Amino acid sequence: MIKHKAALALFLSLSAPALLFAAKPAPEVKKAAATPAAINGLTAVDMPYDAGNAAILKWPVDPAVAADAFYVVYASSLQSGGWVEADRFAAPAKTGKDIELPFWAWDGSVLEHAVKVELNNLFGESGKDAVFQFRVAAEKNKQVLAESRAVSVTPAGNWFRLDRLNNLVLLIALIVIFFWAVSHAKRKGLFIRRIAGLDAIDEAIGRATEMGKPIFYVPGIGSMSSISTIASAFILGEVSKKVAQYDSQIKVPHFDPVVMTVCKEVVKQSYLEAGRPDSYREDVNQFISADQFSYAASVDGMISREKPAACFYMGHFMAESLLLAEVGATSGAIQIAGTDVEHQLPFFFTACDYTLIGEELYAAGAYLSKEPMLLSALKVQDFGKLFVMLSVFFGMILVALGARFRWDSFVPAILNLFQNY
Amino acid sequence: MVDTSIIAGGWLAAGLTIFIFSFLYRDNPFFKIAEHLYLGAGMGWLFQVSVNSVWIPKIWEPVSKGELLVIIPSVMGLTLLTQFIPKLSWMSRYGFTFMMGYGSGLAIPAGLSTDFMSQIAGTIKPFSLLASLSAMDIFNALLVAGGAICVLFYFFFSVEHKGHLKKVSNVGIYFLMVYFGAAFGNTVMARFSLLYGRFDDLFTFSGSNYFYATQVVLACMVLYFLLHGFFSGKKEDAAGEEAA
Numbered sequence: 258m259i260k261h262k263a264a265l266a267l268f269l270s271l272s273a274p275a276l277l278f279a280a281k282p283a284p285e286v287k288k289a290a291a292t293p294a295a296i297n298g299l300t301a302v303d304m305p306y307d308a309g310n311a312a313i314l315k316w317p318v319d320p321a322v323a324a325d326a327f328y329v330v331y332a333s334s335l336q337s338g339g340w341v342e343a344d345r346f347a348a349p350a351k352t353g354k355d356i357e358l359p360f361w362a363w364d365g366s367v368l369e370h371a372v373k374v375e376l377n378n379l380f381g382e383s384g385k386d387a388v389f390q391f392r393v394a395a396e397k398n399k400q401v402l403a404e405s406r407a408v409s410v411t412p413a414g415n416w417f418r419l420d421r422l423n424n425l426v427l428l429i430a431l432i433v434i435f436f437w438a439v440s441h442a443k444r445k446g447l448f449i450r451r452i453a454g455l456d457a458i459d460e461a462i463g464r465a466t467e468m469g470k471p472i473f474y475v476p477g478i479g480s481m482s483s484i485s486t487i488a489s490a491f492i493l494g495e496v497s498k499k500v501a502q503y504d505s506q507i508k509v510p511h512f513d514p515v516v517m518t519v520c521k522e523v524v525k526q527s528y529l530e531a532g533r534p535d536s537y538r539e540d541v542n543q544f545i546s547a548d549q550f551s552y553a554a555s556v557d558g559m560i561s562r563e564k565p566a567a568c569f570y571m572g573h574f575m576a577e578s579l580l581l582a583e584v585g586a587t588s589g590a591i592q593i594a595g596t597d598v599e600h601q602l603p604f605f606f607t608a609c610d611y612t613l614i615g616e617e618l619y620a621a622g623a624y625l626s627k628e629p630m631l632l633s634a635l636k637v638q639d640f641g642k643l644f645v646m647l648s649v650f651f652g653m654i655l656v657a658l659g660a661r662f663r664w665d666s667f668v669p670a671i672l673n674l675f676q677n678y
Numbered sequence: 679m680v681d682t683s684i685i686a687g688g689w690l691a692a693g694l695t696i697f698i699f700s701f702l703y704r705d706n707p708f709f710k711i712a713e714h715l716y717l718g719a720g721m722g723w724l725f726q727v728s729v730n731s732v733w734i735p736k737i738w739e740p741v742s743k744g745e746l747l748v749i750i751p752s753v754m755g756l757t758l759l760t761q762f763i764p765k766l767s768w769m770s771r772y773g774f775t776f777m778m779g780y781g782s783g784l785a786i787p788a789g790l791s792t793d794f795m796s797q798i799a800g801t802i803k804p805f806s807l808l809a810s811l812s813a814m815d816i817f818n819a820l821l822v823a824g825g826a827i828c829v830l831f832y833f834f835f836s837v838e839h840k841g842h843l844k845k846v847s848n849v850g851i852y853f854l855m856v857y858f859g860a861a862f863g864n865t866v867m868a869r870f871s872l873l874y875g876r877f878d879d880l881f882t883f884s885g886s887n888y889f890y891a892t893q894v895v896l897a898c899m900v901l902y903f904l905l906h907g908f909f910s911g912k913k914e915d916a917a918g919e920e921a922a
Contacts, residue, residue, distance in 0.1 A: 421787075421791075423795065424787060424790045424791055424795065427790055427794060427795075428786070428787070428790055447836075448836060448837075449835045449836070450835050450836075450837065450838050450839060451838075452835075481774075481777065481778070481781070482777065482778070482781030482782075482784075482785065484785070514758075515758065515774075515777070518758070518761045518770070518774075519774070521761075545717070546717050546720050546721055546724075547720075547721070547724050548717075548720025548721065548723065548724055550716070550720070551716045551717040551719070551720030551721070552720075554698070554712075554713045554716050554717065555713060555716075555717050557701070557713075558705065558709070558710065558713045561701075561705045562705060576869075599857070599858075599861065600861040600864070600865055601865075602858055602861075603858040603859070603861055603862035603865070604862070604865070606858065607862075614833075614854065615833065616833035616835075617833070620835050624835075635835060636836065639834055639835055639836045641793075641794060642830045642831075642833060642834055643834070644794070645794060645797060645798055645826075645830055646826075646827045646830050646831065648798045648802075649797075649798055649801045649802060649823055649826055649827055650823075650827060652798060652801075652802040653801070653802045653805050653823050656802050656803075656805040656806045657805040657808050659806070660805060660806050660807065660808035660809060661808055661809075668806045671802075672799060672802070672803060672806060675795050675796075675798040675799035675802070676795065676799050677791040677792065677795045677796040677799065678791075
């Protein structure tokens with residue numbers, strides 16, 4: 258019996274290490290060691306003040322996550338699976354302060370991470386009630402250190418862009434000033450300084466009348482929604498009024514049929530106001546082509562054949578500016594140009610006698626007509642320029658002082674005021 | 679062996695290019711041919727673009743699929759054509775009014791954002807990084823801010839520019855001229871690259887595989903100008919003798 262017990266003990270003592278070793282679940286131990294920690298507090302919210310195609314993920318900043326680790330944001334448009342990497346950034350980066358919204362629309366904190374995910378870039382256009390899932394993982398050397406549970410959000414579009422409140426306030430201020438200027442212009446009139454190029458208009462029309470040659474008025478290739486084309490239509494009104502008074506001839510070749518229709522009315526009205534409706538001819542306004550260079554080639558041909566005494570180029574011009582102005586110059590016409598396309602202005606400078614630069618073109622209509630409405634619009638533009646000048650001057654000083662004395666919340670607030678969202 | 683259609687295309691391209699360039703000498707029938715051809719081809723091209731890119735995909739196909747809402751903007755667009763019928767021309771005002779309102783609504787907020795806000799923010803932002811800026815960077819930022827203020831003042835119409843204000847305005851003009859000079863050089867460079875493209879084509883078409891298209895067209899035109907000059911000179915002489 259004792260002999261049997263001793264043999265059993267010997268067997269157990271010999272086999273125990275083997276049994277123990279065999280029973281040791283090596284992969285389980287490994288798995289337990291690799292289980293990532295949890296990222297707690299992850300929330301997903303709809304991106305405020307947008308068209309409904311972005312979401313914001315927020316979770317608390319964890320000082321335990323190493324600075325050389327990365328956060329990876331995953332997003333999915335499915336109920337389960339379908340994860341795609343939406344963002345990847347160094348662990349200390351992207352806090353609530355980095356969301357690009359002004360201080361009056363967003364209260365971001367450096368104590369929490371905040372990541373904006375553009376969903377339409379990842380999944381294209383989605384339906385109205387589409388639900389999106391998100392999760393976040395902290396990674397280092399391709400090893401997951403921590404992982405969050407999945408959260409979901411349904412993005413929705415917003416009717417009001419609170420982030421653009423600065424634009425709205427400025428717009429309201431401009432409207433108020435406009436109405437004040439209208440009433441002031443009607444009662445007392447408004448002052449506009451002399452603009453040299455516009456004084457030459459009378460000279461050009463007078464020259465054409467004396468020479469018995471036509472005047473070419475080219476309104477450019479802009480559409481009727483272009484501000485320079487609208488300004489050009491106002492100037493055309495004044496020019497054609499003087500042409501009607503002097504009984505001279507005017508020709509207006511057009512690129513855009515809508516602009517032609519508007520200009521027809523403008524010229525007809527001018528002849529009427531000048532008391533010469535009988536002198537008005539339907540062929541004053543001619544449609545040439547809606548193709549840029551065919552238009553330029555054709556107008557060039559007309560100018561070189563008819564040899565006008567004066568050419569006006571007022572409106573929106575692109576590459577055809579020099580083609581037109583050069584031919585006008587070689588035909589010996591007195592030329593007055595005006596455009597707000599700044600990279601075409603040098604060509605007008607070289608080939609024309611007088612050039613209206615950008616804003617001067619807008620001012621021209623008001624300057625020539627002295628209409629209270631146009632004068633008021635000019636005053637509003639001047640107010641806008643004054644606002645920009647003062648804002649740049651004082652903003653520059655305040656921001657420099659803020660940066661010098663480390664007023665950390667003051668400088669971003671000033672920059673937010675003028676930020677374009 | 680080059681395909682016949684390619685050779686014909688080369689002759690056409692070389693011919694039209696030289697016809698258009700002939701305007702540099704003076705107005706002539708060849709330029710007129712090219713001008714009118716260009717005008718007609720341009721309009722034809724735009725017509726097919728309107729049909730294929732607007733009419734078919736934006737109106738015909740949606741209506742065929744039962745999306746009848748597109749009829750409203752289509753009718754509004756068609757009202758613009760009533761300008762040609764005096765009795766119905768009042769209808770075009772609806773189309774124009776919608777276009778103007780839509781254009782203003784789209785342009786004004788965008789203009790406020792880009793012309794006002796972004797301009798100011800972009801000018802003052804460098805000063806927020808004052809601590810990390812070098813002396814040259816600070817000078818640069820001040821130059822940009824000063825330039826922006828002076829140029830804006832040049833376009834300020836509410837006060838007469840005289841005395842010290844005239845000086846500020848003049849500084850603005852200097853800034854503008856520097857910009858215009860740079861823009862001029864930049865655009866001229868771009869135009870030259872287009873010119874090189876045309877010369878490169880003319881060189882290609884001057885080869886024996888194109889049967890010397892460039893040289894032949896050029897020689898014909900020079901011959902025309904010589905003959906025209908000779909005969910028109912004779913006519914003028916005859917007219918002068920008759921008048922005498």
